[in-house]
Each structure stands twice: as C-alpha cells, then as structure tokens.
Amino acid sequence: MIGFVFPGQGTVRVGMGGWLRKEAAAAPVWTQADETGDDLTRLCSRGPLARLVDTRNAQPAVTACNLAALAVLRDRGVAPDVVAGHSVGELSALCAAGVLELGETLRLVADRSELMAQLPGRGVMSSVLGLPVARVEELAGEASRPGEPLVVGLDNAEDQVVVSGAPEALERFTAAATDARSITALKVSHAFHSPLMAGAVDAWAETVRAAPLRPPRIPVVPNATGEPTTDLRVITDALIDQLVARVQWTRTMTAFSAMSTVDRCVEVGDSKALTGMFRTVGVRCVSMSDPGALRRLIPGGAR
Known part of the structure; x- marks a missing residue:
C-alpha cells in the first residue's frame, strides 16, 4: 500500500x-x-x-x-x-x-x-530545534500573556517544532529557551495555526x-x-x-x-x-x- x-x-x-x-x-x-x-x-x-x-x-x-x-x-x-x-x-x-x-x-x-x-499581520512564527514538544509547550505557556499568545503551531517531528503567536511572546520565549539547539524566525506574514x-x-x-x-x-x-x-x-x-x-x-x-x-x-x-x-x-x-x-x-x- x-x-x-x-x-x-x-x-x-x-x-x-x-x-x-x-x-x-x-x-x-x-x-x-x-x-x-x-x-x-x-x-x-x-x-x-x-x-x-x-x-x-x-x-x-x-x-x-x-x-x-x-x-x-x-x-x-x-x-x-x-x-x-x-x-x-x-x-x-x-x-x-x-x-x-x-x-x-x-x-x-x-x-x-x-x-x-x-x-492584521502582527503574528510571527519560529522553528525550534532540539527540544521535545512538551518542553516547547511549557516555555510557550510561560511566555504568553493576555492578548499575546504563543503556541506550538506545527509539531513536525520529534525535535522539530514551530511556535506561532505574538512577537512579544516570542521574544520572551527565545530568551528563556536557552536549551534549544536553534530558534529560527520564519518569513511569514501571520501567526498561522495559532489563536x-x-x-x-x-x-x-x-x-x-x-x-x-x-x-x-x-x-x-x-x-x-x-x-x-x-x-x-x-x-x-x-x-x-x-x-x-x-x-x-x-x-x-x-x-x-x-x-x-x-x-x-x-x-x-x-x-x-x-x-x-x-x-x-x-x-x-x-x-x-x-x-x-x-x-x-x-x-x-x-x-
């Protein structure tokens, strides 16, 4: 098949x-x-x-x-x-x-x-490598604020995740995710697959x-x-x-x-x-x- x-x-x-x-x-x-x-x-x-x-x-x-x-x-x-x-x-x-x-x-x-x-095109997305999805979820939750969400938008593979949401939340996430292998901004107009x-x-x-x-x-x-x-x-x-x-x-x-x-x-x-x-x-x-x-x-x- x-x-x-x-x-x-x-x-x-x-x-x-x-x-x-x-x-x-x-x-x-x-x-x-x-x-x-x-x-x-x-x-x-x-x-x-x-x-x-x-x-x-x-x-x-x-x-x-x-x-x-x-x-x-x-x-x-x-x-x-x-x-x-x-x-x-x-x-x-x-x-x-x-x-x-x-x-x-x-x-x-x-x-x-x-x-x-x-x-409105104020959302951002970044690829996160080297972290399990549970860890990314934890950090994204901590980085989120009312009106400034950040979520796992794409669970692509075991250690390949894309976060999606407000730019302010992504900044906080990036500062906290020191154990990630890399965090790379994607060239997108919106925070797809997010609130x-x-x-x-x-x-x-x-x-x-x-x-x-x-x-x-x-x-x-x-x-x-x-x-x-x-x-x-x-x-x-x-x-x-x-x-x-x-x-x-x-x-x-x-x-x-x-x-x-x-x-x-x-x-x-x-x-x-x-x-x-x-x-x-x-x-x-x-x-x-x-x-x-x-x-x-x-x-x-x-x-």
Whole structure:
C-alpha cells in the first residue's frame, strides 16, 4: 500500500513545479490554477519571490504544484491508499481522496489564503530545534500573556517544532529557551495555526460548509487530529479547526508507520520537506520534486 502526503506553504520558491509544467497530464491543473489565481504558472516559474511568498499567492502556488504532481501520478496509474497534507496541503490531500474535485480545491485554497491574508499581520512564527514538544509547550505557556499568545503551531517531528503567536511572546520565549539547539524566525506574514487566526474562522467555516464535499474514497489523516478517518463530518470539522489548531504532523507520521500495510509514501508536490520528516520515523518516502521518483514507483514511470 502507498500513502500520499502533500506539502504546505513553507515550501514555495521561484522555479517550483518546473518539470511538472512540461507534463501533458498536468496541463489542466495549470490552466485552472491560472484562471483561479494571479497567473500562477508564470509566478511559480519566474517570481518575483516577494510576490510568490505572499500568502495570497503562496498557498495557491503550492497547491497548483501538488495537484500537478497528483495529475501525473494518476496518469501513470499510481493511486494512494491513505493521504495527508501539511497545513494548506490538506486540501490537496482531500482532492486526492475524492472529497474535492480539482476546481473546487483551487477555489477553496484561494478563499482560504485571502481570508488569512486579510487579518492584521502582527503574528510571527519560529522553528525550534532540539527540544521535545512538551518542553516547547511549557516555555510557550510561560511566555504568553493576555492578548499575546504563543503556541506550538506545527509539531513536525520529534525535535522539530514551530511556535506561532505574538512577537512579544516570542521574544520572551527565545530568551528563556536557552536549551534549544536553534530558534529560527520564519518569513511569514501571520501567526498561522495559532489563536491569532481566530478572526478568519467564522468566514472559513461558512466557506467550507458551503462547498460540495464528498465522502472520501480512502482514509484521510487530518492535521487537527493526526488520526485516519473516512468520516466526512470529522474531516470537515478538522479542516475548519485547522486555521487555529496545531498541525499534528508527528502524530500523522506515527499513524502512517502504524499501518503495517503502508510500505511507502510519496511526497506529492515540488518539495522534499515531508520526505525528510518521514525518515525520522523510519517510513520510506520519495519526493515528486525529482522526476526519477516515477521510475522508483513504477517501471517505465517517467516518459
């Protein structure tokens, strides 16, 4: 059995999706992405980086690459048995599971990115290496104040955590976290997956509940739970909660590794970030950022 995992916004870069733009099977994805977004094909190819990393463009750009890679895999007859997506990548996973169609996925991502971008951009995020999540939670709680929250936004791996929240709280956290191996500020416009995104939740919930979601054909592992499910109600609620909830990626990877029938994973998009994370839990994963991944998946897969 095979699992598909889809990367999120933090993987954007100029030139992303290069070989995927040459694949005939992916052409409808790029066409619809350009119709939904702001000339995303050109933006992914040439930048400028300042526009590409803007939330309004970054989330649709990553999704376009994810769905282009998915289209190539489908064209080669490679189908998943379970799916998950990191942050905005969860919507790509829902497309792979049949919950959303291509056009609906692109429109929902565009709506999501716009709602998030409209919020006041005073939040910050930093990657913390070398500390267990329990220690990061403790320090983040001590650094928080009323109106100045700081939380674990992304639990990526055993000692790879991202904190998200108010800049004042992050300063206090950084001063206290002397036992961390490193603390690195991320170039983001908002404190994603934190209470500072609460202002977008009501509108996002309305958007999600109005979308034509279908029961999944295969299990989905939502970020907010880290547990496989085929329950559409659970998937819908988790997709809404995801704006302010922690990305439970360590738990997601554990769920994949616990499925004895899942013997390999594919990172479906132009990124190797999730591939590296899965190595930390001993799950074999290949990335579609490399065209050679197709040859490793199926004989004669690249053409």
